[in-house]
Amino acid sequence: MTNHWIDIQHADVIVCIGSNPAENHPVSFKYVEKAMDNGAKLISVDPRYTRTSSKADIYAQLRPGTDIAFMGGLINYLLTNDLIQKEYVVHYTNAAFLVSEDFDFNDGLFSGYDPENFSYNKESWAYQLNDNGMPKRDDTLEHPRSVYQLMKKHYARYTPEKVCEITGTEIQSYMEVARTIASTHKADKVATVMYAMGTTQHTYGTQNVRSYAMLQLLLGNIGMAGGGINALRGESNVQGSTDYAILYHILPGYLKVPTYDNVNLAAYNEKWTPKTNDPQSANWWSNTPKYMTSLLKAYWGEAATEQNDFCYDYLPKRSGNYSYIRLMERLQNGGFEGMVFMGTNPIVGGPDVNAIASGMDKLKWLVAVDLWETESSVFWKRPGVDPKSIDTEVFLLPAASSVEKEGSISNSGRWTQWRYKAVNPPGHAESDAFIVHQWVTHLKKLYQEDGVFPEPIVDLAWNYGDGHEPDIDLVARECNGRFTRDVVIKGKAFKKGEQVPSFAYLQADGSTTSGNWLYCNSYTEEGNMMQRRGKEDPTGMGFYPNWAWCWPVNRRVLYNRASVDLQGRPWNPKKPIISWNSMTRKWEGDVPDGGWVPMNEDETKSPFIMIPEGYGRLFAAGLADGPLPEHYEPMESPVANAMTSQQCNPAVAIPGKINNSGKYPYVGTTYRVSEHWQAGAMTRNLPWLVELVPDMFVEISEELAESKSLKNGDMVTISSERGQIEARVLVTERIKPLRVQGKLVEQVGMPWHFGFNGLATGGTANTLTAAVGCANTTIPEFKAFLCNIEKGGINS
Amino acid sequence: MGISRRNFIKGSCLTAGAVALTGKQSEAGVDSPEMRTKGLQTSTTVCPYCAVGCGMIVHTKNGKIVNIEGDTEHPINQGSLCSKGSALFQVANNERRLDKVQYRAPGSDKWEEKSWDWAMQRMAKLMKETRDRNFVTEEEINGTTYTVNRNDGMAMLGAAALDNEECYLLGKFARAMGVGYLEHQARI
Numbered sequence: 001m002t003n004h005w006i007d008i009q010h011a012d013v014i015v016c017i018g019s020n021p022a023e024n025h026p027v028s029f030k031y032v033e034k035a036m037d038n039g040a041k042l043i044s045v046d047p048r049y050t051r052t053s054s055k056a057d058i059y060a061q062l063r064p065g066t067d068i069a070f071m072g073g074l075i076n077y078l079l080t081n082d083l084i085q086k087e088y089v090v091h092y093t094n095a096a097f098l099v100s101e102d103f104d105f106n107d108g109l110f111s112g113y114d115p116e117n118f119s120y121n122k123e124s125w126a127y128q129l130n131d132n133g134m135p136k137r138d139d140t141l142e143h144p145r146s147v148y149q150l151m152k153k154h155y156a157r158y159t160p161e162k163v164c165e166i167t168g169t170e171i172q173s174y175m176e177v178a179r180t181i182a183s184t185h186k187a188d189k190v191a192t193v194m195y196a197m198g199t200t201q202h203t204y205g206t207q208n209v210r211s212y213a214m215l216q217l218l219l220g221n222i223g224m225a226g227g228g229i230n231a232l233r234g235e236s237n238v239q240g241s242t243d244y245a246i247l248y249h250i251l252p253g254y255l256k257v258p259t260y261d262n263v264n265l266a267a268y269n270e271k272w273t274p275k276t277n278d279p280q281s282a283n284w285w286s287n288t289p290k291y292m293t294s295l296l297k298a299y300w301g302e303a304a305t306e307q308n309d310f311c312y313d314y315l316p317k318r319s320g321n322y323s324y325i326r327l328m329e330r331l332q333n334g335g336f337e338g339m340v341f342m343g344t345n346p347i348v349g350g351p352d353v354n355a356i357a358s359g360m361d362k363l364k365w366l367v368a369v370d371l372w373e374t375e376s377s378v379f380w381k382r383p384g385v386d387p388k389s390i391d392t393e394v395f396l397l398p399a400a401s402s403v404e405k406e407g408s409i410s411n412s413g414r415w416t417q418w419r420y421k422a423v424n425p426p427g428h429a430e431s432d433a434f435i436v437h438q439w440v441t442h443l444k445k446l447y448q449e450d451g452v453f454p455e456p457i458v459d460l461a462w463n464y465g466d467g468h469e470p471d472i473d474l475v476a477r478e479c480n481g482r483f484t485r486d487v488v489i490k491g492k493a494f495k496k497g498e499q500v501p502s503f504a505y506l507q508a509d510g511s512t513t514s515g516n517w518l519y520c521n522s523y524t525e526e527g528n529m530m531q532r533r534g535k536e537d538p539t540g541m542g543f544y545p546n547w548a549w550c551w552p553v554n555r556r557v558l559y560n561r562a563s564v565d566l567q568g569r570p571w572n573p574k575k576p577i578i579s580w581n582s583m584t585r586k587w588e589g590d591v592p593d594g595g596w597v598p599m600n601e602d603e604t605k606s607p608f609i610m611i612p613e614g615y616g617r618l619f620a621a622g623l624a625d626g627p628l629p630e631h632y633e634p635m636e637s638p639v640a641n642a643m644t645s646q647q648c649n650p651a652v653a654i655p656g657k658i659n660n661s662g663k664y665p666y667v668g669t670t671y672r673v674s675e676h677w678q679a680g681a682m683t684r685n686l687p688w689l690v691e692l693v694p695d696m697f698v699e700i701s702e703e704l705a706e707s708k709s710l711k712n713g714d715m716v717t718i719s720s721e722r723g724q725i726e727a728r729v730l731v732t733e734r735i736k737p738l739r740v741q742g743k744l745v746e747q748v749g750m751p752w753h754f755g756f757n758g759l760a761t762g763g764t765a766n767t768l769t770a771a772v773g774c775a776n777t778t779i780p781e782f783k784a785f786l787c788n789i790e791k792g793g794i795n796s
Numbered sequence: 797m798g799i800s801r802r803n804f805i806k807g808s809c810l811t812a813g814a815v816a817l818t819g820k821q822s823e824a825g826v827d828s829p830e831m832r833t834k835g836l837q838t839s840t841t842v843c844p845y846c847a848v849g850c851g852m853i854v855h856t857k858n859g860k861i862v863n864i865e866g867d868t869e870h871p872i873n874q875g876s877l878c879s880k881g882s883a884l885f886q887v888a889n890n891e892r893r894l895d896k897v898q899y900r901a902p903g904s905d906k907w908e909e910k911s912w913d914w915a916m917q918r919m920a921k922l923m924k925e926t927r928d929r930n931f932v933t934e935e936e937i938n939g940t941t942y943t944v945n946r947n948d949g950m951a952m953l954g955a956a957a958l959d960n961e962e963c964y965l966l967g968k969f970a971r972a973m974g975v976g977y978l979e980h981q982a983r984i
Contacts, residue, residue, distance in 0.1 A: 005848055005872050026878035027848045201984075233847035237963075238956035238982050244963035246955060246980040252967065257976075260935060260942040299968055316946040316974040319935055324983040327951055335948070336977070337926040342954025342966060349984060365922045369954070371893055380900060387905035393922070395915055396907065398894035401887050402844035403854050403861060407959025409842055411849025411872075416960065420839040422854040423861055423888065427895025428912065432955065432962045436969050438912070442920035443973070452928040453945060456972040475961040515964050533840075535871065544871045675879050677845050678981070686886040692879065759892060780984055 002228030002558040003192065004413025004550070006542035009034040010226030010575050013184050013191035015043045018067065018199030018208065018783075019232050022051035023674050025412075028194075028232070029055075035226070041180050045070065046198070047669060048699070048749050049734040060177050062167040063738050063745065064669045065202055065634040065784035069643070071211035072631060073163035074178055076155040078218050079148075083182040085220025088571070089141075091599065092562050092607055093217045093616040095148040096137040098128040103145075103627075105154060108646030110626045118653045125621040127613075133277035135613060147619040151214075154628050157643065166631065166642050168738030168745065185219045187565075188572040190227040197234065198671075201783040203649045206776035207629035210620060214629070217616045223562030223593075223607065225541060225575040233412040235678065236402075240410035243518055243551065248322035251315075252479075252516035255292055258312075260319040265312040268292065274612040281614035282594050282605040287517075290506045294514035298478055301461030306510055314456035323778040325351065325771050332359035340367045342432060343399065345374040345679035347382070348755040348764050351771040351780035352657065352722045357382060365393040369435055371401055372681040375755040375764075383756055399432055400425035406472050407433070408522075408530045410551070416522060417548040418531040430469075437462075437470045476530070480523035481506065481514025499524050502553050521553045529554070539589050541575065555591040561607035562616070568598030625651035625775040634784035635772050636660055636721075638667060638745050651775035658770060659721035664786035666704070667747040668720065670765045676753035684758040696754040696762025698727040700789065704746045705731040708791060715793040718750070718763070720785055722770060725763030726793040748789060752782070833863065840867060844887075844957065845880040848872060852884065861888040926950050927973060947974030956981040 008014065008031035022029045033055070036042055044056035053059045062070050078084050089095045102124035104111040112121035127135035128145065141148040160178070164171045184191040193216060199208045213222070213229045221227035233239050245252045255272070262268035273288040296310035304310040320326070328346070330336060332355055339360075347357045360366065360379045368377035373396065375382070380390040404425040410416045425431070440462055447454035464470030481500040486493070489505050503520040506512045514520045522529050534546025543556040550556055557563070560577045564570050568580025568587070578589040580598050587595060596605040606614030619627045632649045633641045635658050641647050648654065675693040676683040683689045698718055700710070710716065712731045717724055727750065737746045754762030769782050836855040841864075843850040851870025855863040864885045868875035887893075897915045898907040930949025934941050952970050955963065970978045 025846050025848050027850050027873045027876055027881075030873070030876065235956040235981055236842065236844045236847055236849070237959065239847060240960040241956045241958060241963045241980055242982045244960055245967055246952075246963055246970075246978060247982060248976060248978055251971075252964065260937055260944050263942065299971070313943065313945060315971055316976045317942070317944040318946070318976050319937060319942075319944060322977045322979070324953075324979045327953075327977045327979055330977070331951070336951050337930065338922060338950040340950070340952040340954070342952070342980075343957035344954040344981060346953060349981070351984070364926070365919075367919055371887065373892075373894065381905060388903050391902040392900075393902055393918075394900035395919055396894065396898040396900075397915070398896060398898075401893075403841050403864070403884070403888055405959070407961045409844075409849070409959055411842075412847035413849070415849055415872075417842045417849055417851075419841045419959070422837075422839045422841065422856050423859055425895075426893050428897060429893070429895055430912070432958045433965055436962065436965045438916045439920060439923070440965075440969050440972075442916050443924060446920055446924050451924060452931040453933065453974070456945075456974065460968065460972045470965065472959075472961050475964060479961065479964050515968075519960070533869070535869065537871075542871070547871055677880055682845070682887065683880060683883070685890060685892045686883050688883045688886055689879065778983065782984075 001230040001413045002222060003230055004415065004556055005031055007225060007557065008032055008192055009542065010190070011035045011040050011192040012189045012226065013041050013043065013180055015045065015181065015191060015193045016052050017045040017193065017195055017212065019194050019196035020046065020050040020052045020671065021194055021232055022055060024196065024234065024672050025232050026674060043177055043180060045177070047747055058173060058176050058180060060169050060173045061736065061738065062169050063740055064667055064747065065637070066167040066631065067199060067208040068204065068211050068629045069158065069163050069166040069631040070169065071215055072155050072158035072629065073160055073174070074181060074215055075151070075218065076158045077178040078182055078185065079152045079155060081182070083185045084218045085185050085187055087565065088220030088562070089218060090139050091566060093618050094613065095146065095618055096139050096141055097147050097619070098136040098138060098143055098145045099147060099150055099619060100124050100126045100128055101145065108630065108632070108641070108644030109650060113650060118651055119624065120626070120651060122621055125627045151618055151628060162642065165741050168740045181215070181219070184221060187220060188574065190221050190224045190572065191216070191219060192227055192230060194230050194232055196232040198783055200774070200779050201781060203635055203652045203772060203774055203781050204625060204629070204632055205774040205779050206623060207625060210623070211629040214618050217618055220571065222616060223557065223559035223577070224571065225557065225563065225577050228557070231412065236411070237409035239412055239414065240408070240416065243410060244516060248318065252295060253291055253518040255288065255295065258315055258317045260317045262317065265292070265309045268312065276612045278614060280604060280606050281612060282609035283612045283614070284609045285612070287506070289508040291503070291514065291517035293508045293510060294481055294506045294512045294517060297484065297510055297513040298481065298515040299461060300459050303459035304510065310510060311459065314459070321778065323773070325773050325778050325780060328356050328359060328771065331356070331362070334362045336363060338365040339363055341376055342369050345376045345681055347376045347379055348679035348766065351766060351769045351782065353764055353766045354723045355771065360392070361390050363392045367395045367397065369397045369399050369432060370681065371399055372685050373757060374679070374681045375757045378757055397435055398427065398429035399435070400429055404429070405431035405433065408476065414550045415548050416519070416530045416550060418528065433472060434469045437464065473528070476523050476528060478513065479515040479519050481512055481520050483512055485511055487511045501525070518551045522549050541577065543590055553591055555593060557590055559593055559607055560590050561593045564598065566599040623776055625649055635770060635781055636784070636786040638665065638786065639741050639743065642741055649775050652772065655770065655772045657721045658772070659786065664720055664788045665746070666787055666789060667745060668768060668785045668787040669747065669749050669783050670752040670769065671749055672753065673751050676751065678753065680753040680755055680758060684753065684760040687759065690760040694760050696727045696751070697730045698789070699730045699732050699735050699749040701735045701737050701746060702731055702733055703737050705729065708789060710791055714791060715796070717790050717792060717794050718748070718768060718787050720768040720787040723767040724794060725765065725767045727763050748787065836862065843877065843881045843884065850877055850881055852877070852881065861885065864888070923950065923973070931974060945974055946976045948976065950975060951977035954980050
């Protein structure tokens with residue numbers, strides 16, 4: 001989230017799209033309702049009429065996977081009717097930038113397309129540069145090669161009629177949505193976007209998010225109180241586990257994982273440190289070398305010296321895409337001997353779970369660490385499989401729950417809060433920290449004797465006390481970082497061993513360590529900031545600056561320098577996030593996004609500090625599948641693409657096991673319910689929750705029920721090209737067939753929480769989903785696939 | 797623990813008065829009007845389900861959790877919890893929880909109980925063998941040889957359920973082991 005939960009109360013318009021917070025983030029709805037009490041309008045855009053829809057002022061139904069068409073039409077509406085916050089757009093976004101004459105878009109393809117590799121050569125997507133190497137611009141926005149004009153032309157094709165033909169939305173509701181959202185183009189009005197996995201789990205998921213962000217930039221809503229673009233994260237610490245980079249492509253704090261051709265630290269820094277010729281750009285990632293060296297120092301401590309490139313060689317270098325889907329393909333090809341699952345259940349939560357499960361049969365060993373016996377940990381006795389035929393050694397390690405250990409977690413609004421240990425874990429259960437600690441201790445011992453390239457393990461700095469568990473306080477201190485010698489930085493003297501006060505003091509010369517630069521400031525000499533419980537709210541805006549700690553440097557709203565005009569005055573004086581005090585010449589309010597003077601003074605910096613050019617990107621050249629979001633159909637779709645002759649995202653290779661033949665006529669989608677959570681182990685084993693929702697079900701429309709002679713509670717078999725499951729049918733008027741391009745399209749919805757093991761069991765919806773992912777992130781396309789429904793269970 | 801007079805008065809009116817001050821574990825005031833939690837230890841936590849980050853109070857007695865409820869002092873949830881958060885008590889007190897190290901031998905159809913020592917030694921041996929057998933020191937790509945120092949024999953998945961500090965340790969361990977195939981729930 002650019003903003004945070006409490007901040008939602010400041011919105012004038014709330015757009016829930018690809019999310020259902022009333023169901024899945026119930027307590028967040030406190031702030032949606034608070035905003036509504038103050039007159040805000042709630043818009044729910046969803047294929048199903050959800051609990052959120054039931055509270056909404058406007059409900060707009062859309063077909064799964066048609067967000068870009070929906071948003072493209074809204075962008076067209078804003079540009080055609082000049083309903084943008086023009087001063088913001090000119091000064092804070094790249095709308096005025098001129099784009100290369102070579103950039104083009106033709107029938108669904110951007111210039112530079114390489115059909116053999118399903119990829120683009122992005123050279124033509126560049127800005128035109130002036131003699132100083134800075135992007136040329138036209139502040140009148142009239143130049144035909146300006147981002148503004150290119151965008152206007154691109155989205156002129158998205159007329160309301162065309163959009164509704166694609167999305168299936170009723171045009172009256174669509175126009176009401178357009179008018180309501182557009183009302184926030186006024187400087188002192190703001191809309192927020194709350195999105196979740198309904199947005200991201202598509203082969204163009206990143207472009208879905210982009211389309212929302214573009215809308216918000218055009219309306220001047222990013223950086224504002226009650227605004228921003230807010231991902232509602234689904235797990236309590238999935239924000240933190242992302243910040244801490246349990247992912248193949250990043251290191252802690254979103255540093256890049258080195259690739260094979262980054263042959264030394266200098267080459268790495270050269271490749272991944274962005275450059276700018278604009279003196280007005282903060283270009284924050286120019287600090288990459290400082291953060292990288294500080295990480296290497298945290299990893300390998302004394303062993304990491306300037307002479308040995310701070311042990312850069314110890315880091316594995318990637319030479320491909322190792323993301324979840326690719327990883328599972330490798331598993332199925334017998335590519336792994338062993339796997340470690342830390343509180344995860346892939347044969348319920350992954351795409352095409354039958355394929356994952358049969359891949360697991362090829363493992364020599366599996367370690368699963370969990371509170372429960374999950375489906376994945378007992379894959380060797382899953383239905384239809386003879387355990388004798390599976391040679392995998394399996395370890396199931398009992399883990400401590402959240403109240404049985406100590407540490408911090410980061411919520412969706414980036415608040416990092418401390419949890420205390422209330423009791424010991426049951427029996428022999430142990431914390432994940434204990435388990436990792438034991439692995440390291442044992443492997444260090446083994447590699448001290450012999451082994452291949454033992455240095456990264458033998459030299460690993462692992463100094464977390466002599467207790468039974470690693471001392472979490474010491475780990476938290478290391479994540480923040482400390483000084484390795486007496487130094488003077490920016491005129492301040494620091495002693496060896498002192499905590500680094502914030503990432504502004506991290507260095508590339510080995511004088512600082514930091515396990516995660518983004519969390520540098522979370523544990524200072526003043527103590528553990530994440531433990532704070534101060535309830536002061538000095539601005540009355542709900543920042544609670546002394547409650548816990550929030551990255552970066554306790555800034556509660558990101559890009560907050562875009563919330564003020566060029567003089568530093570809040571666009572909305574009634575809800576200021578920050579404002580410039582011209583008497584004291586200081587910012588007041590939230591921690592400003594960089595402390596520079598306002599934009600009308602010398603020595604200022606542009607507000608979008610993480611982007612090398614410093615401006616919000618309406619045109620984004622860095623993406624794999626185009627600089628402007630364009631509508632394509634999901635990999636499996638009942639209709640042809642009505643916009644262009646490119647049926648699917650051209651930057652995604654078409655995988656096997658996709659069937660558009662008509663054999664599977666219904667659009668399937670997955671979702672969650674309040675009473676269950678993710679792959680189910682944390683809820684399907686709890687009697688109270690099982691009593692509330694005991695069974696797997698599939699929601700279908702009254703029309704489909706009638707045509708299939710189905711009534712509530714009947715058992716059905718749902719099938720796709722990947723497999724089949726059974727479920728009880730829930731006939732409801734909440735799901736309606738959609739009229740798409742003159743054709744009636746039925747959609748069915750299923751929760752994805754169920755599996756064959758646990759107190760409550762049921763068909764796994766991900767048996768049906770396809771292992772095909774977004775062009776940029778490879779997140780699987782869970783939210784739109786084709787399926788069929790027949791009366792009766794699988795064996796009937 | 798420092799207690800100001802104002803906070804003391806405020807705290808004494810609350811079930812979790814002491815918690816309101818520091819969040820650390822302490823004993824509820826003996827004069828607490830909330831007899832239900834009288835004499836219980838209290839500590840604070842944050843809900844492990846979705847990412848709203850609701851605060852909770854955990855009440856314990858003799859090393860057992862006897863009650864979990866919303867933290868009224870918490871600025872986000874102000875005491876409220878959803879159906880899942882309200883059920884956290886049953887995660888802590890649940891006969892289905894794993895409490896032993898379990899091992900399944902190749903071809904077996906059942907678990908066997910093992911000690912941590914045995915399991916740790918066996919896992920470390922397997923991880924080492926896998927790493928040593930599958931370690932890619934150099935790779936030739938487009939005619940050039942590059943040092944990659946990667947362990948392609950194992951993958952690690954998880955862990956959005958881990959604390960930040962645990963994620964840090966896990967990531968540090970994975971990279972020291974040369975694991976490139978490191979992924980978790982954030983990707984799906």
